[in-house]
Amino acid sequence: xxxxxxxxxxxxxxxxxxxxxxxxxxxxxxxxxxxxxxxxxxxxxxxxxxxxxxxxxxxxxxxxxxxxxxxxxxxxxxxxxxxxxxxxxxxxxxxxxxxxxxxxxxxxxxxxxxxxxxxxxxxxxxxxxxxxxxxxxxxxxxxxxxxxxxxxxxxxxxxxxxxxxxxxxxxxxxxxxxxxxxxxxxxxxxxxxxxxxxxxxxxxxxxxxxxxxxxxxxxxxxxxxxxxxxxxxxxxxxxxxxxxxxxxxxxxxxxxxxxxxxxxxxxxxxxxxxxxxxxxxxxxxxxxxxxxxxxxxxxxxxxxxxxxxxxxxxxxxxxxxxxxxxxxxxxxxxxxxxx
Amino acid sequence: xxxxxxxxxxxxxxxxxxxxxxxxxxxxxxxxxxxxxxxxxxxxxxxxxxxxxxxxxxxxxxxxxxxxxxxxxxxxxxxxxxxxxxxxxxxxxxxxxxxxxxxxxxxxxxxxxxxxxxxxxxxxxxxxxxxxxxxxxxxxxxxxxxxxxxxxxxxxxxx
Numbered sequence: 001x002x003x004x005x006x007x008x009x010x011x012x013x014x015x016x017x018x019x020x021x022x023x024x025x026x027x028x029x030x031x032x033x034x035x036x037x038x039x040x041x042x043x044x045x046x047x048x049x050x051x052x053x054x055x056x057x058x059x060x061x062x063x064x065x066x067x068x069x070x071x072x073x074x075x076x077x078x079x080x081x082x083x084x085x086x087x088x089x090x091x092x093x094x095x096x097x098x099x100x101x102x103x104x105x106x107x108x109x110x111x112x113x114x115x116x117x118x119x120x121x122x123x124x125x126x127x128x129x130x131x132x133x134x135x136x137x138x139x140x141x142x143x144x145x146x147x148x149x150x151x152x153x154x155x156x157x158x159x160x161x162x163x164x165x166x167x168x169x170x171x172x173x174x175x176x177x178x179x180x181x182x183x184x185x186x187x188x189x190x191x192x193x194x195x196x197x198x199x200x201x202x203x204x205x206x207x208x209x210x211x212x213x214x215x216x217x218x219x220x221x222x223x224x225x226x227x228x229x230x231x232x233x234x235x236x237x238x239x240x241x242x243x244x245x246x247x248x249x250x251x252x253x254x255x256x257x258x259x260x261x262x263x264x265x266x267x268x269x270x271x272x273x274x275x276x277x278x279x280x281x282x283x284x285x286x287x288x289x290x291x292x293x294x295x296x297x298x299x300x301x302x303x304x305x306x307x308x309x310x311x312x313x314x315x316x317x318x319x320x321x322x323x324x325x326x327x328x329x330x331x332x333x334x335x336x337x338x339x
Numbered sequence: 340x341x342x343x344x345x346x347x348x349x350x351x352x353x354x355x356x357x358x359x360x361x362x363x364x365x366x367x368x369x370x371x372x373x374x375x376x377x378x379x380x381x382x383x384x385x386x387x388x389x390x391x392x393x394x395x396x397x398x399x400x401x402x403x404x405x406x407x408x409x410x411x412x413x414x415x416x417x418x419x420x421x422x423x424x425x426x427x428x429x430x431x432x433x434x435x436x437x438x439x440x441x442x443x444x445x446x447x448x449x450x451x452x453x454x455x456x457x458x459x460x461x462x463x464x465x466x467x468x469x470x471x472x473x474x475x476x477x478x479x480x481x482x483x484x485x486x487x488x489x490x491x492x493x494x495x496x497x498x
Contacts, residue, residue, distance in 0.1 A: 074478070092481055136478070163475070225471070275450070308473070
């Protein structure tokens, strides 16, 4: 199984290599990158309190907008609405900002307050009507947005005993997952207008930094400070409820904390961002048993950046295109190619 | 910085400072790249002020050169520090000061691990986990009052 991960534009034989390594947040950390739903724009955010929107112009990537003055502290994560017209940003200043796209760029629409301290993540539900946020205050909040762009918190979930690092929505159902410093993952569902924690997934032996669902939502990948990636599969139980079991653990590949994991909805490839400066891509072995899948490392760049890699994100429309970002403020775009 | 009226450890044991390192010819040569060694890391952290006492971490034996492990080739630094008493509530602050000093002084390529000497603190796991969480450290340092306290620990004293 031959595969390679290279900076976009390199190795193609052409002498000019377009800038696919960008100094996105100079003198600062770049914490997160997110592709727009149509795959044409990339939002980055960082320790300089700013969000930058990047787009392709010919062979190069240029900064299209800078969203400043929205936050007083680090912007930790950004998320695009499913329609692509809104951006949400989560900040250490304890707020979540909602931005709306206009002709010039983006304007700040509203600021969601309520968390007691740093907001670590924000995520839009696929329906576009719900937003989830999580914080060091140990809670997960779910917000509803109506046709007039009004946001209202509909529930505060206190299922974790520590800092909540990440939230992610199931791709097709109204189901939410959260990852925490308490080493656990929680799964939430709505029943009779009430959101509740339906399952607590134990297994990681240190902070769970991130998680994501595969294209169908039948499986979930999580990554941790314990230097492993776990694959979880949903099993229906007799009571009609479901349970999640860990069906695979990838250990021995990552030298330090794994900060992010991204499952490509187009190809099924799994990418990780690690504190050992590497970006890695894993693939499920075709022959493996679905109840006990086997994943192999098929490509890696050991020095993807010269500092920790904080985020890895597959382009949702262009197969094999991966964005990553680092503590050195850089953003890089890669092409993953398989034979 | 105001000193609390009640000190947790009013009579700490005070240790003697070790001698300055003599310079070798190789170190004086501008063309030779100096590898960062244990002693250099120790020199960076030995004079950090204890938050409570008018003494340095070296004088309180909170840091010792023997508890510093550097690997220049692999760009890793490990520092073990020993709180003066097992229930020291300043342990996280001391660990944070050591971490910040090293983050500010060392090249970006270094991975810095600061943890409590095993068996010397009641909450060592909890403290170690916080110090190892770079997101928590980054957010803490955006808190201006905490940053001020850390900077005071890192300020040089005229002896």
